[in-house]
Amino acid sequence: MSEAVIRTVAPPPGLLASLDPLLRQWLPRQRWFAGKGRPVTGFTLVAGTELLPSGARLGLYHLLVRAHQPDPPDPSGPPGSPARGGARPGDCYQLLIGVCEALPPRLAPALIGHVSEGPLAGRTVYEALYDARPAELLLEALRTRARIGGLRFERDPEQEIRPGLVPRLMTVEQSNSSVVYGDTFILKLLRRVVPGINPDLELPLALARQGCPRVPPPTAWLVADPDPADPGEPHVLGVLQPFVQGATDGWELALRELAKGEDFTAEARELGRATAEVHTALARALPTVTLGHSRLRAMVAGMTERLAAAVRAVPALRPYAAGLGSAYTALDDLAAEGRTWTAQRVHGDLHLGQCLRSPSGDWSLIDFEGEPARSLAERRMPQPAVRDVAAMLRSFDYAARSADPPRPDWAEHCRAAYCSGYAEAAGTDPRTDPVMLRAYETDKAVYEVLYEARHRPQWLPVPLAAVRRLAGPDRP
Structure with a gap:
């Protein structure tokens, strides 16, 4: 189909300044806002496009906005230490702002x-994705391969996209x-965005070229070109x-089976097969490296x-x-003896919630963005495939220990x-x-301890139970 071009204009001068006081209150309340706990001190407009004229009954702006905040403390230093490397640029967020007279x-x-x-x-602004008309506009633009401003x-x-969905x-x-x-x-709009190749598009495209059925192939995608x-x-x-x-995500399914006292090992085995098939296809599709x-x-x-930072x-x-720490020194000792490993592209943030089971029982893997806290370069680095395996093992443990009473035996079997x-x-x-698997599972458990201590203290006993197992003399 030929490419459509939709005429558009840049946002009017002063738009961001007028939205500033509202965004300072609204943005930190969003689940996807990464800078919680630090005040927003200002905004910079990275890019802006008026998708629907604001003077009409419904206006619509697409904005890429950089939120400026005080630097977080250095986790490796004493309390209150400033971030290493000096000031860093604020995170950039994608916003779809609807404009109307009355909501x-x-x-x-x-x-x-x-x-x-x-x-x-005098007008009201709102999160436009709640509204059918802006959402329909996005799909039509994808269907017609539109260019709208930048x-x-x-x-x-x-792949066909039918109109009117x-x-x-x-x-x-x-x-x-x-x-x-x-x-x-399903259209996934990334909220915190960075320039460069995003693995959430890169890896599913590579898997589609390999004919891997375990990952839904990208049908369309939205890109902002640089100025x-x-x-x-x-x-x-x-x-x-x-x-x-009709799919159920693995976390919901696991909790449901736990609540009923049902066995989950058949599902866990099939999920293991699905993970291996994705890893095999990724190793064929993209370069691998040897880790010495x-x-x-x-x-x-x-x-x-x-x-060290988590312990502090x-x-x-x-x-x-x-x-x-002995988990890491054991790995280093093995490498010093001449052991090597193959590294490849992996999912990077695999857990039960990133897996879907269809009504037919087939498992799919989704959300290849990787850990959002890591840089894009880190997320695109080849890793031993066992990293994903270790992360999924931790997810089974989380599910089992969220049950009342906890079911560590269920996790062990899964x-x-x-x-x-x-x-x-x-x-x-x-x-x-086992040495590499333990090192990655330990690294994941340490991350979980730090995350839960900061954000969900009531969950802290879950990773601490794994820490005791991984650090103890009876570790597997």
């Missing part, structure tokens, strides 16, 4: 506020925003993929530094620091079944590399 009651949850001055004075809407010409915003809390269109497609006056890399803003109708002692030393140094931040970790399923599909059992 209808059905859109009350979308309210950002009432503008008191500037070009939108926004470029691309799609796979082999009814949108609905998924309101479950997540680190991005998703709109489902007629139970046919010609300030050339750089484009920003990937969103990905449209087929919607798996020099590269392993750098990886171990990063793990050791993260452990969470006193409950201190009794286990030496035992946990972990074993998952590794067995992985071995059946990959030809290699991750349990045959």
Whole structure:
């Protein structure tokens, strides 16, 4: 289909200044805002496009906005230490701002506020994804491969997008925003964006070229091109993929089976097979590298530094620091003896909530963005495939310990079944590399301790139970 071009204008001068006081209040309340706990001191407009004229009954702006905040403290230094490396640029967020005279009651949850001055004075602004008309506009732009200002809407010409699909915003809390269109497609809009190739588009495209059925193939995607006056890399803003109708995410399914006292090992085994199939396809599609002692030393140094920072931040970790650190020194010792590993592209943030089981029982893996807290370069680095395995083993543990009463035996059986399923599909059992598996599981548990201590203290006993196991003399 030929590319459509939609005429647009840049946002009026003073737009961001007029929105500033409202965004300072609204943005930190969003689940996907990464800078919680630090005040927003100002905004910079990275890019802006008027998708619908603000003078009409409904206006619509697409904005890339950099939120400025005080630097976070250095986790490796004493309390109150400033961030290392001096001031860093604020995070850039993708916003879709609707403009209207009065917000209808059905859109009350979308309210950002009432503008008191500037070009939108007297009007109401809101999160536009709650509204059908803006959501429909995004799908039509993807369908017609539109160019709107600096926004470029691309799609796979082999996949059809029917017009008129009814949108609905998924309101479950997540680190991005998703709109489902007629139970046919799901559009994931990235909220915190960075320039460069995003693995959430890169890896599913590579898997689609390999014919891997375990990951929904990208149908279309949205990109913001750099300003010609300030050339750089484009920003990937969103990905449209087929919607798996009737699917249940692995976390919900696991909790449901736990509540009923049902066995989950068959599902865990099939999920292990699905993970191995994705890893095998990624290793075919993208380059792999060999990790020798020099590269392993750098990886171990990063793990050791993260452990030290977590021990300083969470006193409950201190009794286990030496035992946990032995997981990393054991890996370094093995590499020093000449052991090497193959590294490849991996999911990077695998857990039960990133897996979907269809009504037919087939598992799919989704959300290849990686850990949002890591830089894009880190998220795109080849890693041993066992990193994903270790992360999933931790997810089984989380599910089991969220039950009342906790079911560590359930987790143990699921972990074993998952590794067995992985071995059946990959030809290699991750349990045959216990040193690497323990190092990655320890690194994940340390991250979990720090996260729970900061954000969900009531969950802290879950990773601490794993810490005791991983650091103790009876560790597996």
